[in-house]
Amino acid sequence: MPVLNVLGATVSYGGRAVVRGVDLAVAPGEAVALMGANGSGKSTLIKAVAGLVPLAGGTIELFGAPQKRFRDWKRVGYVPQRTGAASGVPSTAAEVVSQGRLAHRLLGMPARRADRDAVARSLAEVGLEAHAHCSVDTLSGGQQQRVLIARALATEPDLLIMDEPTVGVDAETQAALAAVVADRIDAGCAVLLVTHELGPLTDRLDRAVVLADGRVVHDGAPPRPVGEHADPAHQHAHPHANGTGGEGTDDYWGGR
Numbered sequence: 001m002p003v004l005n006v007l008g009a010t011v012s013y014g015g016r017a018v019v020r021g022v023d024l025a026v027a028p029g030e031a032v033a034l035m036g037a038n039g040s041g042k043s044t045l046i047k048a049v050a051g052l053v054p055l056a057g058g059t060i061e062l063f064g065a066p067q068k069r070f071r072d073w074k075r076v077g078y079v080p081q082r083t084g085a086a087s088g089v090p091s092t093a094a095e096v097v098s099q100g101r102l103a104h105r106l107l108g109m110p111a112r113r114a115d116r117d118a119v120a121r122s123l124a125e126v127g128l129e130a131h132a133h134c135s136v137d138t139l140s141g142g143q144q145q146r147v148l149i150a151r152a153l154a155t156e157p158d159l160l161i162m163d164e165p166t167v168g169v170d171a172e173t174q175a176a177l178a179a180v181v182a183d184r185i186d187a188g189c190a191v192l193l194v195t196h197e198l199g200p201l202t203d204r205l206d207r208a209v210v211l212a213d214g215r216v217v218h219d220g221a222p223p224r225p226v227g228e229h230a231d232p233a234h235q236h237a238h239p240h241a242n243g244t245g246g247e248g249t250d251d252y253w254g255g256r
């Protein structure tokens with residue numbers, strides 16, 4: 001049974017469909033990259049999976065349950081895109097990461113030792129144990145991004161959904177975070193990762209799903225960086241940018 005099964009999903013903003021009839025299944029322990037040009041609908045699709053935007057059509061099942069009836073959100077960790085962890089309300093890194101434990105706690109009950117341990121462990125995993133009691137608005141953008149990753153890890157999810165989690169994070173830290181996620185994959189956690197770059201987690205990906213204009217145009221082997229795409233300094237051309245070639249096109253996918 002897939003941990004995630006998206007069938008014919010359509011999402012519209014103001015009557016404009018930006019995700020159009022997407023099918024996407026993720027098996028237990030599978031690591032899937034969701035790729036495609038800017039504006040192709042990647043973030044919108046995973047927000048729909050996380051229950052943050054409604055479907056205009058199709059269905060989403062989580063762990064075999066229709067999303068509408070799904071209540072076991074502690075099995076799902078979500079790292080949003082580059083919003084920053086600072087909310088305007090002063091919160092420490094540990095407080096933000098504690099949000100990842102809310103679904104584990106009984107209503108109105110204080111954090112138990114298991115909750116506190118999970119928060120401390122997750123902060124350590126992203127290398128921020130020394131910053132636990134710092135207000136997140138005093139942290140750098142990359143550190144704030146790591147706080148959001150720690151929050152999702154603290155959930156101890158069986159499905160980890162991440163929207164470009166390492167944007168603004170330096171290469172060394174990206175490699176460390178990839179190792180943390182790889183450990184979770186080894187422990188049986190499924191991963192759905194929105195990414196533009198073939199980063200240090202590439203070797204651990206089982207599949208890549210590519211969207212173009214809200215539709216799936218590839219579902220299969222992850223791309224292998226070849227030629228100029230292998231160069232980290234290469235600027236990927238996006239179809240939206242110049243009307244030709246780019247990620248999510250036949251050009252990028254070797255003329256399939």
Ligand SMILES: Nc1ncnc2c1ncn2[C@@H]1O[C@H](COP(=O)(O)OP(=O)(O)OP(=O)(O)O)[C@@H](O)[C@H]1O
Pocket residue numbers: 013014018036037038039040041042043044045
């Ligand atoms: N809240 C919103 N209201 C209206 N339109 C939106 C909203 N969010 C996204 N869109 C539009 O929906 C389309 C898909 O956006 P989405 O953010 O899902 O793309 P993406 O593939 O994640 O892009 P990127 O790689 O730039 O993050 C875009 O045209 C975007 O402008």
